[in-house]
Amino acid sequence: xxxxxxxxxxxxxGDPVGLLTDCHRRIERFLxxxxxxxxxxxxxxxxxxxxxxxxxxxRYFREAAPKHTADEEKTLFPRxxxxxxxxxxxxxxxxxxxxAQHGVADESHAEIxxxxxxxxxxxxxxxxxxxxxxxxxxxxxxxxxGHIAAEEREVFPVASxxxxxxxxxxxxxxxxxxRGQQWPAAxxxxxxxxxxxx
Numbered sequence: 001x002x003x004x005x006x007x008x009x010x011x012x013x014g015d016p017v018g019l020l021t022d023c024h025r026r027i028e029r030f031l032x033x034x035x036x037x038x039x040x041x042x043x044x045x046x047x048x049x050x051x052x053x054x055x056x057x058x059r060y061f062r063e064a065a066p067k068h069t070a071d072e073e074k075t076l077f078p079r080x081x082x083x084x085x086x087x088x089x090x091x092x093x094x095x096x097x098x099x100a101q102h103g104v105a106d107e108s109h110a111e112i113x114x115x116x117x118x119x120x121x122x123x124x125x126x127x128x129x130x131x132x133x134x135x136x137x138x139x140x141x142x143x144x145x146g147h148i149a150a151e152e153r154e155v156f157p158v159a160s161x162x163x164x165x166x167x168x169x170x171x172x173x174x175x176x177x178x179r180g181q182q183w184p185a186a187x188x189x190x191x192x193x194x195x196x197x198x
Contacts, residue, residue: 016168027065034054034112035137057116079163098151105143105144
């Protein structure tokens with residue numbers, strides 16, 4: 001993988017809030033890909049590059065993005081709700097609102113996936129379906145703009161300030177398990193040996 005000078009290194013499971021933020025950047029990037037493919041191809045025949053980009057973006061939202069939602073709904077939000085601090089209590093209504101938005105986003109993603117897969121299969125979309133897909137993507141991008149801003153400006157700072165190391169470790173372990181990984185790595189694993197000798 002090429003090294004990009006100045007690029008932010010991906011967060012590890014040891015920094016669960018950082019990992020959630022990294023996922024937001026991927027969501028934004030893949031929504032941008034969907035928007036560009038729709039804009040350029042307009043529901044018509046796809047170039048090889050457009051087909052690959054569309055397939056990759058759809059697969060990301062079908063397979064990886066739900067893990068991010070679960071990270072928030074099953075790992076982050078429940079812990080925030082148990083905190084007995086003024087800062088945590090002040091954002092609970094916002095947390096409820098953000099969780100409700102996940103359901104709205106899931107419906108839009110399902111529709112975009114249905115239309116995108118039909119496009120990949122048939123080679124084109126009807127003008128009506130092409131317009132519907134473009135409008136669903138535009139609405140989703142607008143929703144995510146506010147959703148991500150609220151999480152990163154209001155919710156994540158509280159989590160970073162209020163969670164102790166034990167809570168962060170537990171969160172990282174849950175998020176790793178959701179992806180079929182072990183964290184922290186087993187002591188005899190090559191990854192652990194490498195990390196210990198860095």
